Amino acid sequence: MKQHNRVTWRIFIISIILLIGLTxxxxxSKDMTSNEKPTxxxxxxxxxxTTNDTKDVKLVFWHYLNDRHDLxxxxxxxxxxxxxxxxxxxxxxxxxxxxxxxxxxxxxALPDVMTFAGGAGDLGQLVESGNVMELSDMKDIFGxxxxxxxxxxxxxxxxxxxxxxxxxxxxxxxxxxxxFVYNTKLFxxxxxxxxxxxxxxxxxxxxxLKAAGIVPFATGIGSWVxxxxxxxxxxxxxxxxxLVNVKKGQEPLMDSGYLNVLKRFEDLYKHGxxxxxxATMDLPTAEQMFVNEEVAMIYDGSWAIGVFNQMxxxxxxxxxxxxxxxxxxxxxxxxxxxxxxxxxxxxxxxHKEAAMQFVRFLVEKEQQQKYASKSFNLPANMEAxxxxxxxxxxxxxxxxxxxxxxxxxxxxxxxxVETVLQKGIQxxxxxxxxxxxxxxxxxxxxxxxxxxKKE
Numbered sequence: 001m002k003q004h005n006r007v008t009w010r011i012f013i014i015s016i017i018l019l020i021g022l023t024x025x026x027x028x029s030k031d032m033t034s035n036e037k038p039t040x041x042x043x044x045x046x047x048x049x050t051t052n053d054t055k056d057v058k059l060v061f062w063h064y065l066n067d068r069h070d071l072x073x074x075x076x077x078x079x080x081x082x083x084x085x086x087x088x089x090x091x092x093x094x095x096x097x098x099x100x101x102x103x104x105x106x107x108x109a110l111p112d113v114m115t116f117a118g119g120a121g122d123l124g125q126l127v128e129s130g131n132v133m134e135l136s137d138m139k140d141i142f143g144x145x146x147x148x149x150x151x152x153x154x155x156x157x158x159x160x161x162x163x164x165x166x167x168x169x170x171x172x173x174x175x176x177x178x179x180f181v182y183n184t185k186l187f188x189x190x191x192x193x194x195x196x197x198x199x200x201x202x203x204x205x206x207x208x209l210k211a212a213g214i215v216p217f218a219t220g221i222g223s224w225v226x227x228x229x230x231x232x233x234x235x236x237x238x239x240x241x242x243l244v245n246v247k248k249g250q251e252p253l254m255d256s257g258y259l260n261v262l263k264r265f266e267d268l269y270k271h272g273x274x275x276x277x278x279a280t281m282d283l284p285t286a287e288q289m290f291v292n293e294e295v296a297m298i299y300d301g302s303w304a305i306g307v308f309n310q311m312x313x314x315x316x317x318x319x320x321x322x323x324x325x326x327x328x329x330x331x332x333x334x335x336x337x338x339x340x341x342x343x344x345x346x347x348x349x350x351h352k353e354a355a356m357q358f359v360r361f362l363v364e365k366e367q368q369q370k371y372a373s374k375s376f377n378l379p380a381n382m383e384a385x386x387x388x389x390x391x392x393x394x395x396x397x398x399x400x401x402x403x404x405x406x407x408x409x410x411x412x413x414x415x416x417v418e419t420v421l422q423k424g425i426q427x428x429x430x431x432x433x434x435x436x437x438x439x440x441x442x443x444x445x446x447x448x449x450x451x452x453k454k455e
Contacts, residue, residue: 170342172380177337195321220283236329244410262435306376414449
């Protein structure tokens with residue numbers, strides 16, 4: 001019995017010695033006590049591992065684009081396959097998206113990346129409250145976009161919104177502009193070989209269409225489109241600098257050359273260009289007429305291509321031309337346009353590099369071509385816009401128009417002046433007023449607005 005106890009005790013002692021030895025050998029694991037500090041080498045290795053491992057990174061992307069939700073999910077899946085970074089695409093359709101963004105910003109609950117449904121003044125509020133990221137770290141891709149487009153959400157010194165945190169705070173996912181769209185089949189039927197390049201050719205084409213029994217033109221003159229159709233000719237006759245000064249009241253409206261702008265509507269009336277009911281017509285009505293081939297031309301935005309496709313997917317015999325320049329105009333014609341969907345990054349995102357990487361992905365040439373071909377919206381990337389591939393001729397010609405966007409058309413001191421202009425164009429289009437009369441009414445309203453502003 002005593003011998004047995006001695007053996008047991010010896011086995012116990014040997015086990016303890018072996019355990020101590022094995023623990024000592026484990027020193028190669030470099031396990032550190034709380035008093036030991038990590039070396040620079042160890043820290044950099046750990047950071048590199050964290051940076052390169054994207055399996056656990058999941059971005060959240062908010063948008064309001066009902067018609068593009070599936071496409072965005074598809075693009076997010078492509079991005080994840082390429083980078084390993086997941087993107088949760090969340091749709092908030094309807095009119096309340098801007099309010100959701102503003103409310104979420106107050107609670108520091110914005111997503112990593114989002115589209116923005118508002119103007120530069122609205123985004124300026126988020127800039128000043130420190131909620132959105134300044135994008136100078138992505139400056140290397142600014143050259144991919146038209147410079148006039150980037151200026152939309154760039155706040156320079158003395159900007160009209162009073163934003164003090166200067167810089168660029170949004171990149172365009174797509175763009176838009178407004179031009180003439182024409183039915184190539186109806187033009188051919190009227191013996192017209194190509195789109196007009198001068199105002200005089202446009203009027204001659206109107207005459208040929210009328211002679212062939214084809215209604216030449218319809219658009220939403222009964223709505224905001226009236227002022228938009230005047231805009232290219234405001235620039236053509238006054239130039240941007242003078243137009244801005246006239247609207248501010250720094251130069252007289254009456255002797256500015258603006259009368260020529262209004263005379264272009266009189267030209268169209270006298271040549272019988274307008275469809276019946278033009279004075280009260282809205283844009284959806286005109287679009288339906290165009291798709292039904294009841295009119296040969298429409299003045300519409302690039303988004304119309306998607307509208308036409310929804311109305312009649314088989315209707316494809318149309319193309320686009322820029323507003324043609326009158327012979328007596330002294331400046332180049334430019335067109336209304338801008339950012340369609342701005343992309344904005346959360347200043348407080350925990351995944352800054354991944355968020356920027358996703359935005360870069362969305363505006364790459366390949367992705368932009370895919371986005372344009374499937375959504376019928378203009379690519380913001382000019383490499384994609386000028387490429388022959390991936391777009392219909394109409395979409396490409398809309399895209400090329402982004403090089404001719406009005407940079408600054410100015411604003412009147414009161415919206416009532418624009419209201420007088422719109423009403424005047426409607427009356428000219430049906431022969432119930434003249435360019436001289438409308439110009440006088442505009443000037444009266446402008447002087448009234450300037451006087452009220454001083455008081």
